[in-house]
Amino acid sequence: MFEPKAIAIDIDGTITDRRRALNLRAVEALRKLKIPVILATGNAPCFAKAVAKVIGVSDIVICENGGVVRFEYDGEDIILGDKEKCMKALEVLGKHFSVELLDFEYRKSEVCLRRNFDINRAREILRGFDVKLIDSGFAYHISDSKVSKGKALEFIADRLGIFPKEFAVLGDSENDIEMFRVAGFRIAVANADIRLKELADLITPSNDGDGVVEALEFLGLI
Amino acid sequence: MFEPKAIAIDIDGTITDRRRALNLRAVEALRKLKIPVILATGNAPCFAKAVAKVIGVSDIVICENGGVVRFEYDGEDIILGDKEKCMKALEVLGKHFSVELLDFEYRKSEVCLRRNFDINRAREILRGFDVKLIDSGFAYHISDSKVSKGKALEFIADRLGIFPKEFAVLGDSENDIEMFRVAGFRIAVANADIRLKELADLITPSNDGDGVVEALEFLGLI
Numbered sequence: 001m002f003e004p005k006a007i008a009i010d011i012d013g014t015i016t017d018r019r020r021a022l023n024l025r026a027v028e029a030l031r032k033l034k035i036p037v038i039l040a041t042g043n044a045p046c047f048a049k050a051v052a053k054v055i056g057v058s059d060i061v062i063c064e065n066g067g068v069v070r071f072e073y074d075g076e077d078i079i080l081g082d083k084e085k086c087m088k089a090l091e092v093l094g095k096h097f098s099v100e101l102l103d104f105e106y107r108k109s110e111v112c113l114r115r116n117f118d119i120n121r122a123r124e125i126l127r128g129f130d131v132k133l134i135d136s137g138f139a140y141h142i143s144d145s146k147v148s149k150g151k152a153l154e155f156i157a158d159r160l161g162i163f164p165k166e167f168a169v170l171g172d173s174e175n176d177i178e179m180f181r182v183a184g185f186r187i188a189v190a191n192a193d194i195r196l197k198e199l200a201d202l203i204t205p206s207n208d209g210d211g212v213v214e215a216l217e218f219l220g221l222i
Numbered sequence: 223m224f225e226p227k228a229i230a231i232d233i234d235g236t237i238t239d240r241r242r243a244l245n246l247r248a249v250e251a252l253r254k255l256k257i258p259v260i261l262a263t264g265n266a267p268c269f270a271k272a273v274a275k276v277i278g279v280s281d282i283v284i285c286e287n288g289g290v291v292r293f294e295y296d297g298e299d300i301i302l303g304d305k306e307k308c309m310k311a312l313e314v315l316g317k318h319f320s321v322e323l324l325d326f327e328y329r330k331s332e333v334c335l336r337r338n339f340d341i342n343r344a345r346e347i348l349r350g351f352d353v354k355l356i357d358s359g360f361a362y363h364i365s366d367s368k369v370s371k372g373k374a375l376e377f378i379a380d381r382l383g384i385f386p387k388e389f390a391v392l393g394d395s396e397n398d399i400e401m402f403r404v405a406g407f408r409i410a411v412a413n414a415d416i417r418l419k420e421l422a423d424l425i426t427p428s429n430d431g432d433g434v435v436e437a438l439e440f441l442g443l444i
Contacts, residue, residue, distance in 0.1 A: 020276065022276045024246045024250060027246060046268035051276055053242050053243070054242065055243070056241065106328075
């Protein structure tokens with residue numbers, strides 16, 4: 001059986017339902033773990049730090065799809081992505097679509113947009129811009145090509161003195177793919193994107209939070 | 223029996239424990255209510271909106287001890303307090319104490335400080351500055367004198383077309399006092415500040431979240 005030294009887990013669609021409300025059974029289960037639980041989200045640092053605090057897990061968070069990492073609640077944002085690059089891409093997208101910015105002031109490494117345009121056409125338009133367009137299932141993100149939840153996980157693992165392969169990771173959407181590529185054990189919840197399920201070591205029978213509980217039971221952690 | 227048309231409830235120390243982790247029984251109970259549940263916190267808007275979202279209650283929040291209110295998750299901050307006034311007071315305090323700013327960039331109407339100085343002496347120093355110093359139990363806040371959770375509650379009630387007296391309110395600390403003064407039914411959890419208990423219609427037998435569940439049962443809401 002895989003014995004993880006730490007867990008990295010996506011928030012929206014993995015510990016929460018479609019309305020983004022926490023699954024309380026999953027929260028209860030995560031609190032029981034004796035190893036660090038690191039939230040890894042596409043959301044902004046101030047969202048991630050708040051949610052980690054009220055869930056009651058480690059203060060270490062991966063935010064903005066890996067563009068920012070944090071180690072302490074009152075600590076600094078460590079910015080790994082270049083927001084300027086994303087702003088240039090936004091300017092171009094704005095000529096083709098009527099884009100709607102979300103949480104603009106709170107994002108430090110990327111630009112977040114409402115899901116109201118054709119993302120495939122947008123990807124064509126942004127070819128050559130050194131950015132990627134991510135669909136988290138809750139918003140579209142223009143993100144620096146060089147960042148990902150996977151790279152952020154490597155950054156954190158290094159700081160904690162453990163190997164990325166010693167992590168178990170849980171997720172539901174395409175922004176979790178790179179995190180799946182570097183971790184030692186990969187869990188996709190039942191509602192996960194098919195591309196994530198293809199990389200998974202375990203696909204849970206149940207959706208989101210109930211699936212998280214099943215996975216932690218499978219690993220013998222609860 | 224008092225039949226509230228809405229609930230306003232403090233977060234830290236009321237729905238959370240001392241480590242600021244949510245009481246899951248309280249969350250479950252709040253989700254069952256058929257009336258709007260409005261979180262009222264000393265914390266910053268981005269914290270409040272995140273916590274309201276993951277708890278799964280109304281997106282309406284009172285933040286920064288009443289200095290900011292919000293009605294929608296992706297909506298605007300409505301700023302009721304004057305941060306400039308608080309900054310002038312901060313400058314003076316900085317000459318007497320080695321103050322440590324918390325969450326500075328995220329606060330829009332006030333200044334939040336670590337609890338590492340003598341608040342009574344600080345209150346003496348700031349006499350005549352048209353600001354108040356609030357102890358939320360988790361931080362000290364320099365707040366515009368004209369704002370309070372009570373005034374913010376009146377603002378929200380007006381917008382919702384109900385009277386403040388139709389609210390039941392729940393809290394634990396001195397920054398809940400003004401909210402208690404305007405509401406129709408006041409509940410102090412067992413761990414509440416003595417000044418709050420003196421104003422309460424109901425003091426719960428249990429601390430924080432367990433007390434919240436007791437209060438909602440008492441009101442026949444769950």
